[in-house]
Amino acid sequence: MEKNPLGIIGLGVMGRNLGLNLIDHGYKISGYDRDNSKVRALKEESQGVASSFDSLEEFVHSLESPKKILFFVPAGQPVDQVIQELLPLLKEGDILIDGGNSFYQDTERRQKQLKDKKIFFIGMGTSGGESGARHGPSLMVGGDREAYEILKPMLEAISAKADGEPCVDYMGRGSAGHYVKMVHNGIEYGIMELIAECYDFAHKVLQWNEKQISDLFEQWSKEELSGYLIEITVPILRKKDDKTDDLLLNKVLDVARQLGTGAWTSEEALKLQIPTPTIDAAVVMRNLSSRVEERKEFNNQFDTHSSPPVLEPTVHQSIAQELKKALFLGIICTYAQGFSLLREASKNYEFGIELEKVAKIWRGGCIIRSKFLEKSRMAFSKNPNLSNLLLDPSISQEIKENNLVSSLRKFCSLSLSSELPIYAFLSTLSYFDGFRCGRLPANLIQLQRDYFGSHTYERVDSQGIFHTVWE
Numbered sequence: 001m002e003k004n005p006l007g008i009i010g011l012g013v014m015g016r017n018l019g020l021n022l023i024d025h026g027y028k029i030s031g032y033d034r035d036n037s038k039v040r041a042l043k044e045e046s047q048g049v050a051s052s053f054d055s056l057e058e059f060v061h062s063l064e065s066p067k068k069i070l071f072f073v074p075a076g077q078p079v080d081q082v083i084q085e086l087l088p089l090l091k092e093g094d095i096l097i098d099g100g101n102s103f104y105q106d107t108e109r110r111q112k113q114l115k116d117k118k119i120f121f122i123g124m125g126t127s128g129g130e131s132g133a134r135h136g137p138s139l140m141v142g143g144d145r146e147a148y149e150i151l152k153p154m155l156e157a158i159s160a161k162a163d164g165e166p167c168v169d170y171m172g173r174g175s176a177g178h179y180v181k182m183v184h185n186g187i188e189y190g191i192m193e194l195i196a197e198c199y200d201f202a203h204k205v206l207q208w209n210e211k212q213i214s215d216l217f218e219q220w221s222k223e224e225l226s227g228y229l230i231e232i233t234v235p236i237l238r239k240k241d242d243k244t245d246d247l248l249l250n251k252v253l254d255v256a257r258q259l260g261t262g263a264w265t266s267e268e269a270l271k272l273q274i275p276t277p278t279i280d281a282a283v284v285m286r287n288l289s290s291r292v293e294e295r296k297e298f299n300n301q302f303d304t305h306s307s308p309p310v311l312e313p314t315v316h317q318s319i320a321q322e323l324k325k326a327l328f329l330g331i332i333c334t335y336a337q338g339f340s341l342l343r344e345a346s347k348n349y350e351f352g353i354e355l356e357k358v359a360k361i362w363r364g365g366c367i368i369r370s371k372f373l374e375k376s377r378m379a380f381s382k383n384p385n386l387s388n389l390l391l392d393p394s395i396s397q398e399i400k401e402n403n404l405v406s407s408l409r410k411f412c413s414l415s416l417s418s419e420l421p422i423y424a425f426l427s428t429l430s431y432f433d434g435f436r437c438g439r440l441p442a443n444l445i446q447l448q449r450d451y452f453g454s455h456t457y458e459r460v461d462s463q464g465i466f467h468t469v470w471e
C-alpha cells in the first residue's frame with residue numbers, strides 16, 4: 001500500500017480543515033479521531049483522498065518514514081494521552097507536531113520526555129480559526145530545526161501568503177512556537193476588548209444603531225486600521241437572529257468565555273516584569289463579564305447615575321474620528337506590549353525568536369493580521385533589538401503627526417463622564433503616559449519600602465545603594 005506523508009489526529013474544527021487544505025495542495029493524508037464518525041466524514045468530504053482509520057495502529061502503519069503526525073486535540077491531558085498511545089508505535093526520527101494551543105511549559109516537558117527516544121516534538125502555534133485552517137493559516141513553529149526543515153515545504157504550501165511570502169516560519173528553540181501563539185492570543189484579547197469598548201461608546205454615548213456602527217467599522221477596515229478583527233465586526237453587527245426579528249448581537253449573553261491563552265500571557269508578563277496592561281485589562285474584563293450574579297446585585301444597589309454629557313449630532317462625526325484614532329493607538333500599544341514580552345521571553349528562555357519573522361508571519365492568515373503588522377515588520381527589520389515598537393522613529397512619528405494621544409485622552413475623558421467601563425483604553429493611556437512622563441512616583445514607593453523594610457534605594461545624583469535611618 002502507498003504510504004502517506006502526513007497523518008492528522010483530531011479531526012474536529014482545525015484538524016479536518018487543515019487536512020482538506022493539505023489535500024488541496026496535493027498531499028495525501030491519513031486521518032484518525034477517537035470519534036469514528038469524524039474519520040468517515042473526512043474520507044467522504046475529501047472524496048476518498050484522505051485515508052481514514054478507526055485503529056491507531058493502522059493509521060500509524062499508513063505513514064511513510066520518518067512518520068509525521070500532526071495533532072489537533074484539545075490542549076492539556078488529551079495531548080499527553082495521544083502521545084502515550086502513539087509511543088509504542090513510533091521509531092527514532094519520527095516527528096510529532098502539536099498544532100493546538102498547548103501551554104508552552106507542557107510542550108517543553110513533552111520535548112524532554114521524547115528526546116530520550118530520539119523522537120522530535122514540534123510545538124506549532126496555528127492561527128486563523130476554521131477558515132484559516134481550510135484556506136491558509138499562520139503557523140508558528142518551534143522545536144528542533146532539523147525537524148522543521150523536513151516539514152517546511154508542506155507547511156509553506158498550506159500556509160497563508162502575505163505579499164507572496166508564506167506565513168510560516170521557524171520561531172525558535174523548545175516551545176518558542178507555542179509561546180509566540182500564546183502572545184498572539186494575548187494581543188487578540190486586547191484588540192477584541194478595545195473594539196468592544198468602541199462599540200459600547202458608539203452605542204451608548206453617541207446612541208448610534210448597529211447599522212451606523214457597522215458602517216463606521218466598514219469604513220475603518222479600508223483605512224490604516226484595516227485588520228481581520230475590525231473586518232469581522234461588520235457582519236457580526238449586521239447579523240440577524242434566525243429565531244426572532246432582532247439582531248443576533250442583542251440576543252447573546254454578555255459573558256465573554258475564555259480557554260486560557262490570554263490569562264497565560266498576562267501571567268507570563270507579570271513573571272517576566274513586562275508591562276502588558278491592555279492585555280491584562282482584556283482578561284480582567286472577560287472575568288468581570290462572567291460575574292453575572294454580582295453584576296446584577298451591583299446594578300440594583302448602585303443605580304444612581306450622574307448625567308452624561310449631551311453630544312449634539314453635529315459633533316458625532318468628529319467624535320467618531322477621535323474614536324478611530326484612539327482605537328488605532330490602542331491597537332499599536334497592544335502589539336507593542338506583545339512584542340516586548342516576546343523579546344524578553346526570548347532572552348530569558350533562550351528561544352532565539354526574531355521579532356521581524358514574527359511580524360512577517362502575522363501579516364496574513366492569523367486572527368490578529370492587520371495593515372499595521374507590515375509597519376512592525378519594517379521596524380524590527382531596521383532594528384532587530386528594538387525594545388518597544390513605540391520607540392521606532394516612523395511609528396512614533398505617525399502617532400505624533402496624527403495626534404493619536406490627544407484623541408485617546410479625549411475619548412477616555414468622554415467615556416469616563418458617561419460612566420462607561422473602558423478599562424482597556426484607560427490602561428493603554430496610562431501605559432503610554434507612564435512611559436513618556438519622565439519621572440514616575442516610584443521614588444516615593446522606594447522610600448516607603450526603605451522605611452518599613454530597610455530595602456534601600458538608589459539616588460539620582462550618586463551611584464550606589466542607600467538606606468536612611470528613619471527613626
Ligand SMILES: NC(=O)C1=CN([C@@H]2O[C@H](COP(=O)(O)OP(=O)(O)OC[C@H]3O[C@@H](n4cnc5c(N)ncnc54)[C@H](OP(=O)(O)O)[C@@H]3O)[C@@H](O)[C@H]2O)C=CC1
Nearest residue numbers: 010011012013014033034035072073074075078100101129
Ligand atoms: N477552533 C479554533 O479556532 C482554533 C483552535 N485551536 C486549538 O486547536 C486544538 C484543537 O481545536 P479544535 O479543532 O477547535 O477542537 P475540536 O474539539 O473541534 O476538535 C478536537 C478533536 O480531537 C478529538 N480528540 C480529543 N481527544 C482525543 C484523543 N485523545 N484522541 C483522538 N482524538 C481526540 C475530539 O474528539 P471529541 O469530539 O470526541 O472530544 C475532536 O474530534 C485546540 O488546542 C485549540 O485550542 C487553535 C487555533 C484556532
Ligand SMILES: O=C(CO)[C@H](O)[C@H](O)COP(=O)(O)O
Nearest residue numbers: 101127257258259260261367
Ligand atoms: O487560538 C484561537 C484563535 O487564535 C482560538 O480560537 C482560541 O480558542 C481563542 O481563545 P479564547 O477561546 O480564549 O477566546
